[in-house]
Amino acid sequence: MNARRDPVAHAVLLLGVILFVAPLWLVLVASTQDPATIARGDLSLLPGNEGFSAYARVLNGPVPHMLLISLGMALAIAFGKIIISVLSAFAIAFFRFPGRRVAFWLIFITLMLPVEVRIIPTYSVMSDLGLINTFTGLWLPLIASATATLLFRQVFVAIPDELVEAARMDGAGPLRFLWDIVLPVSGANIAALFVILFIYGWNQYLWPLLVATNPRLDTIVIGIVKMIAVETDTDWSAVMATAVLALLPPVVVVVLMQRWFVAGLTEGEK
Amino acid sequence: MAMLELNGLRKNFGATEVLRQIDLSLASGEMLVIVGASGCGKSTLLRIVAGLEAPSTGTVVLDGRDVTSLDPAARDIAMVFQNYALYPHMTVFDNMAYGLRIRGLSRDEITHRVREAAELLGLFEFLERKPRQLSGGQRQRVAMGRAIVREPKLFLFDEPLSNLDATLRVRTRAEIRRLQRRLGVTSLYVTHDQVEAMTLGDRLLVLHKGRPAQLATPMEVFERPADTYVAGFIGAPAMNFLPARLADLGDSARLDAGPLLHCIDGRRAGDEGTALTIGIRPEHVLIDPEGVPLRVDLIEPLGSETLVHGRLAAPGETSLVIRLAGKAPDGEILTIAFPPEHIHVFDAETGLRLD
Numbered sequence: 001m002n003a004r005r006d007p008v009a010h011a012v013l014l015l016g017v018i019l020f021v022a023p024l025w026l027v028l029v030a031s032t033q034d035p036a037t038i039a040r041g042d043l044s045l046l047p048g049n050e051g052f053s054a055y056a057r058v059l060n061g062p063v064p065h066m067l068l069i070s071l072g073m074a075l076a077i078a079f080g081k082i083i084i085s086v087l088s089a090f091a092i093a094f095f096r097f098p099g100r101r102v103a104f105w106l107i108f109i110t111l112m113l114p115v116e117v118r119i120i121p122t123y124s125v126m127s128d129l130g131l132i133n134t135f136t137g138l139w140l141p142l143i144a145s146a147t148a149t150l151l152f153r154q155v156f157v158a159i160p161d162e163l164v165e166a167a168r169m170d171g172a173g174p175l176r177f178l179w180d181i182v183l184p185v186s187g188a189n190i191a192a193l194f195v196i197l198f199i200y201g202w203n204q205y206l207w208p209l210l211v212a213t214n215p216r217l218d219t220i221v222i223g224i225v226k227m228i229a230v231e232t233d234t235d236w237s238a239v240m241a242t243a244v245l246a247l248l249p250p251v252v253v254v255v256l257m258q259r260w261f262v263a264g265l266t267e268g269e270k
Numbered sequence: 271m272a273m274l275e276l277n278g279l280r281k282n283f284g285a286t287e288v289l290r291q292i293d294l295s296l297a298s299g300e301m302l303v304i305v306g307a308s309g310c311g312k313s314t315l316l317r318i319v320a321g322l323e324a325p326s327t328g329t330v331v332l333d334g335r336d337v338t339s340l341d342p343a344a345r346d347i348a349m350v351f352q353n354y355a356l357y358p359h360m361t362v363f364d365n366m367a368y369g370l371r372i373r374g375l376s377r378d379e380i381t382h383r384v385r386e387a388a389e390l391l392g393l394f395e396f397l398e399r400k401p402r403q404l405s406g407g408q409r410q411r412v413a414m415g416r417a418i419v420r421e422p423k424l425f426l427f428d429e430p431l432s433n434l435d436a437t438l439r440v441r442t443r444a445e446i447r448r449l450q451r452r453l454g455v456t457s458l459y460v461t462h463d464q465v466e467a468m469t470l471g472d473r474l475l476v477l478h479k480g481r482p483a484q485l486a487t488p489m490e491v492f493e494r495p496a497d498t499y500v501a502g503f504i505g506a507p508a509m510n511f512l513p514a515r516l517a518d519l520g521d522s523a524r525l526d527a528g529p530l531l532h533c534i535d536g537r538r539a540g541d542e543g544t545a546l547t548i549g550i551r552p553e554h555v556l557i558d559p560e561g562v563p564l565r566v567d568l569i570e571p572l573g574s575e576t577l578v579h580g581r582l583a584a585p586g587e588t589s590l591v592i593r594l595a596g597k598a599p600d601g602e603i604l605t606i607a608f609p610p611e612h613i614h615v616f617d618a619e620t621g622l623r624l625d
Contacts, residue, residue: 160353160355162351162352162353162354162355163355163357165320165322165342165349165351165355166349166351166355166356166357166416167357168322168341168342168343169320169322169342169343169347169348169349169369170343170368170369170372170416171342171343171344171369171372171373172343172368172372176372180357180368181357184359185357185358185359187359
C-alpha cells in the first residue's frame, strides 16, 4: 500500500494537526490583541496590532518569579521522582530480601491512588512538619512515584543477567554497579521519564493551590488562574501572553531531551 | 601442583539434582574442557567455580585456598561469557579497564595492561570504539581481553564461540588455544561442541545428567569411551551400536545380526549369552562381499568421502551409518563387515564399557 496516496490517512492527520494547533494559534493571536477587543468577544484569527507589548507588560510583573517557582518545583519533582524510583526499582529488581514481594505490591497498589485521594492526609502531614507555605512543601509530597518505580523495574529486569554477573566478576559492589552500569545503560529511559515527569510537575495545580497561600510561592499555573479570577476587567492579552510563556519551558525540555534520548536509544544496545 | 580442586560438589535446585558428586583436580596451566549436551549441568558447574552460584555441598579450592564461600571478585578468577557481556556504554578500553579500576590499580598500570592485552589480541585500533561498533569476533576478543588483563589464577570460558559463524569459530578456537598455552593460565572451558572439546582440552570431562561420565585425554575418550553415552556423544557421525550376546566363554560377541566377532584384546567377563552392545565407528565399517547385507536408505556424498545410511536386514532392523573413503558402490544392498580390532564392547544393561 502506498501511504502517500492514502487520502483518508491524510485527512485524519490533518484533523489531528488542526485539533492540536488551533488552540495554540488562538492563544498566540489573542496575546497580540488589544484587551478590549478580546473582552468584546470578536477574536480575529489574525494577529492584532498590539505586537508583543503584552509580553513586555507581564514580564515586568510577577510572572518571571512565578516561572522560576514553577521551574524549581518541576525540576525538584522530576529529579526527586527519578532518584527515589531508581533506588526502589534497583532494590526490587536486583536484590532478594524478605518482604520483597510485599514491598513490590504495596508500591503497585499506590499506583491506583492519585494525589487527590490522599490530599487531606498529605496536607496534615505537611502541616505537622511545618512545611505549609514553604517551597519544600510544594514538591516534597509529590516525589514518590509508583509508576516510575514500576517502569524502572521493567527496564532493570531487562538488563541481561550476564552483564550483572560480569560486573560481579569485575568486583563492582551494588552501588558501583548501579552508578557505572545500570544508570548509563538505562539513560534513554531516564531521559524519557524525565520529560514526562517534568511536565507532570510543571502542570501541578491542586497541590500548590492548597499548600501555598503566600503569593511569593505562586506557580505560573496558579498565577494564570488568579489573573482570570479578577472578575471585572481581566487583562486577556496579558493572560494569553502568560500562557504562552508558561508553555515555553516544557517545550524546551521536550525538544532538548528528545535529541538526548534519541541518541540514547540508538546507542544503548542491551 | 593442583591449581583448582573440586571436592564432592553437588547442586540441587529444589528436588532436581543438577550436579551429583563432581571431584576434579586441575594442574597448573592445564586446560580442561567440560562437555555435555544442554542441561547436563556443565554451566552450573562453571558458575559454581566462578562463585556466581553456591554448591549445595562440596568445596572449591583454588591454589590451596578454600574459596567456596568467597565472592566472585575475591576469587582471582576471570570469566568469558557466552554473549560476551560487554558493557554497552563503555569503550573497548574501559571495558577491559573496569575491573582493574575497581581493584584500585594505578592509572599507568591499567593503561599498560590494557594496551598489552589489546596488542596481543589485535584490538589496538579499536580501543576507543564501543562494543556495538565491533563485529562478533572482535567482541569476543574484547571479552577475552577483559579476562586477560586481570591476570587471574583461573580462566573460565562459558561457550565463548557459540555466537560466532563457522569460519570464525575455527580460527578463534585455535587462537584461544595458542593464547592459553602462551599465558599458561589454568582454564576451565565449557562447551557442547565436541570438536571444540577434542581440539582445546588437555583433558575432557564428559558430563551426563550431572554425573561425570568420563574424565580423560581427548584421544582416550575417543578411543576408549567409558560408556555408550560418551561413545555416542564424541565423534561425528556418532558411533553405531549393535545388539549382541557374549559367546565362546567371553572370547567373542555374537551380533544379533549374525556375525561372530572375536574380542581380540582379551576375554570379557560375564555369563555366556549376556546382552551386549557393540559399538563401531562409521569410518571403521568395511565393505566386504562376505559380510552382512545393509539396505541403503540414503547416500550423502561429502566430496572426499561418502556417508551411507542404511538398515541391517534382520533382526530388529538396526540402523547404521558408515563412512566410506571416495564414492559409495552402486546398489540398494551393500554387504558390510565389522573388523574386530575396531569394536567397542559395552554392557547392554548398564551401558558401561567392558574390557
